[in-house]
Amino acid sequence: MGETxxxxxxxxxxxxxxxxxxxxxxxxxxxxxxxxAIIYGTAHGGIAHVFYSAPILNIWMQGNFMVCVFYALSGxxxxxxxxxxxxxxxxxxxLVRRYPRLAIPTMCATVIAFVMLRxxxxxxxxxxxxxxxxxxxxxxxxxxxxxxxxxxGAIGVFGSHGSAYDAPLWTMHNExxxxxxxxAVLILAPRRGLRMIAYAALAILTFHSYLLGFVAGMAICxxxxxxxxxxxxxxxxxxxxxxxxxxxxxxxxxxxxxxSTMPSFYDHLLPHIFGSGAFAQQIGTNxxxxxxxxxxxxALRPVQRALETAPMQFLGRISFALYLLHFLVMxxxxxxxxxxxxxxxxxxIAAIAAFVVVVGVSMLAAWAFTLFVDEPSTARLxxxxxxxxxxxxxxxxxxxxxLAPARKPAAPVTIEPVPPDxxxxxxxxxxxxxxxxxxxxxx
Numbered sequence: 001m002g003e004t005x006x007x008x009x010x011x012x013x014x015x016x017x018x019x020x021x022x023x024x025x026x027x028x029x030x031x032x033x034x035x036x037a038i039i040y041g042t043a044h045g046g047i048a049h050v051f052y053s054a055p056i057l058n059i060w061m062q063g064n065f066m067v068c069v070f071y072a073l074s075g076x077x078x079x080x081x082x083x084x085x086x087x088x089x090x091x092x093x094x095l096v097r098r099y100p101r102l103a104i105p106t107m108c109a110t111v112i113a114f115v116m117l118r119x120x121x122x123x124x125x126x127x128x129x130x131x132x133x134x135x136x137x138x139x140x141x142x143x144x145x146x147x148x149x150x151x152x153g154a155i156g157v158f159g160s161h162g163s164a165y166d167a168p169l170w171t172m173h174n175e176x177x178x179x180x181x182x183x184a185v186l187i188l189a190p191r192r193g194l195r196m197i198a199y200a201a202l203a204i205l206t207f208h209s210y211l212l213g214f215v216a217g218m219a220i221c222x223x224x225x226x227x228x229x230x231x232x233x234x235x236x237x238x239x240x241x242x243x244x245x246x247x248x249x250x251x252x253x254x255x256x257x258x259x260s261t262m263p264s265f266y267d268h269l270l271p272h273i274f275g276s277g278a279f280a281q282q283i284g285t286n287x288x289x290x291x292x293x294x295x296x297x298x299a300l301r302p303v304q305r306a307l308e309t310a311p312m313q314f315l316g317r318i319s320f321a322l323y324l325l326h327f328l329v330m331x332x333x334x335x336x337x338x339x340x341x342x343x344x345x346x347x348x349i350a351a352i353a354a355f356v357v358v359v360g361v362s363m364l365a366a367w368a369f370t371l372f373v374d375e376p377s378t379a380r381l382x383x384x385x386x387x388x389x390x391x392x393x394x395x396x397x398x399x400x401x402x403l404a405p406a407r408k409p410a411a412p413v414t415i416e417p418v419p420p421d422x423x424x425x426x427x428x429x430x431x432x433x434x435x436x437x438x439x440x441x442x443x
Contacts, residue, residue, distance in 0.1 A: 011080065012316075016307030017297055018073055019315025019322075021066040023359075025168070026326040028063030030358045033127070033136040033330055034338055034351045041261035053263050055254040056247075064282065065253035067171050068213050068290035071178055075217020076224075076294065078182045083225055091186035093389075097381050098179045103154050104377045105369075106169055109324040110153030113165035116328060117144040127335035130342050131351070139167065139331060168327050178214035185218060195222065208274050210283065216291040224298055246296025246303075252289030255282050321366035321374055326358065329365060334358040 032039045037048035038061055051058050059065070082091040116122060117140060128137035142164055149165055156163070158176045163169035181202065189195045199222075202215040255266045258278035267281060274284025297303050306312070315322070334354045341350035 011077070012313060013297065013304035013307040014073055014077060015316030016309070016312030017316075018070065019312055019317070019319045020307070021069045021073075022319035022322045023315055024060055024066045025063045025323060026330075026359055026362055027355075028061050028066070029168070029327055030330050030334060030355050031061055032063075033124075033133050033334065034131045034354050036131065036133040036135065039257055041256065041259045043261055049261065052256055052261070055251045058254050058256060059250055062253055062256070062286070064257075065255070065286040065289060068210065068253070068283075068286045069293065070171070071174065071210055071213030071287075072217040072220075072290045072294045074175065074178060075182055075214035076221045076298070077217075078179060079186060079218040079221040080225075082186045083221060088187055088190055091183050093385055095180070095183040095187070097385055098183070099158070099176060100381055101378060102172060102176060103158070104381075105320060105324055105374055106157055106166075106172055107150060107153030108369075108373050109169070109328070110149040110157075110163065110165040111146070112325070113328055114144045114146055114149035116332060117165075122331040123335045123339060124331050127338045130338055130347070136331075136335075140164070166324065166327055168323060174210045178211050181211065181214055182218055192222070208280070208284065210287060212287050213290055217294065220291070220294055220298060242296055242299045245292045246300070249289040249292030249296065252285045253293065255285045255289075258282055318363065318366040318370045321369035322362055325365045325369060326362035329362045330358045333361055 028039065035048065037044075037046075038051045041052045042049050051061060078094060081094065082088065122140045124136050124139050128134070144165070152163055152165055153169070157169040157172040159173065161170050161173050185195060185198045185202070189198050195218075199215060199219045203212060203219075206212045206215055252269055255269065256262055258281075262278075266285070267278065270281075270285050270288060272281060274280045297307070334357055337354040337357045338350050341353055345353075
């Protein structure tokens, strides 16, 4: 689709897209806590309802859509490491390291939440009484334990759909399952024809869930590299429809949190094939929207250039940590800011100040977490895998890139498996930050 991927260079624009999505998740949760009318709608109209209901204008508040973007990105980037250069050995490395790569940061986040709970740093009840957010009032209403925090961060969030300590960790369940699907396809279907059959079968099996994003991300990656092999660009050949489907993807991503004030046209953007109820329709619509947006991003160079700017790359690097920690900042310093400023100042000013505090402090905390937890842990996991592969057990030798141009076969040799760069961003979203290889990395 785009020359960047086709030439095997690092896909930096995917880092930027992941960072932007993580930032918009921060916006979504902060608004849910302190300006809930923007997220859940209001019968009183006004600017808050405009931001709730207007297509594309409300995209910066659609946290569920941003999660769907994460999933599609992960499918693309995890597949890219194997299909473009790493071979099956790369997929095996990713499979072995995937769970600890996710679990170490999530466990650290839940332990931090435990400490903050014990210190009573979440004044959410008082803040919710001011902001009228029933969602905020329901958070952290339990008795914490260190054992429970460790168990939930290391195991619980991967086997269920929620976390009492750090609510955004509900996504880790699908992140791990989707990653395992990607690696299974890459390992068990080394030929393109088999992978195409697998993509079609998996699309049918997962069309009603978030996992469809991973399957579509793999397929988009395959198409990208196939065009690159031919020296072609999908954007040059099909620009007339690439940009419009990207815009339509944003419209689908604008599907708001279902409520009695949601405009009825959202319910008819796509057929009702995703399950019963408005929330099932929202998930399906958002997943399809994320897939269309990813197609547009990997095809349109002007969009890629915007995502390759230094601020977007910084957000990409800290995006996993930003996703993990922002919720804790929102419930502590964000809530305290609203409580402190409400009364002396109009509530709108207090809410804006809380918004600024949450975004700023979350980015600083994410930067520190990236430097001292995320990057070191991924580096150690990589070295441990390499040592085990070299000294303990001979894992499947690394083949050439699955989609490499055909060449005369060489005599088989046993070499050290090269771990894949795991999708999306340099450090924060679950990446091999210290490995400066060409592919984008993933959570």
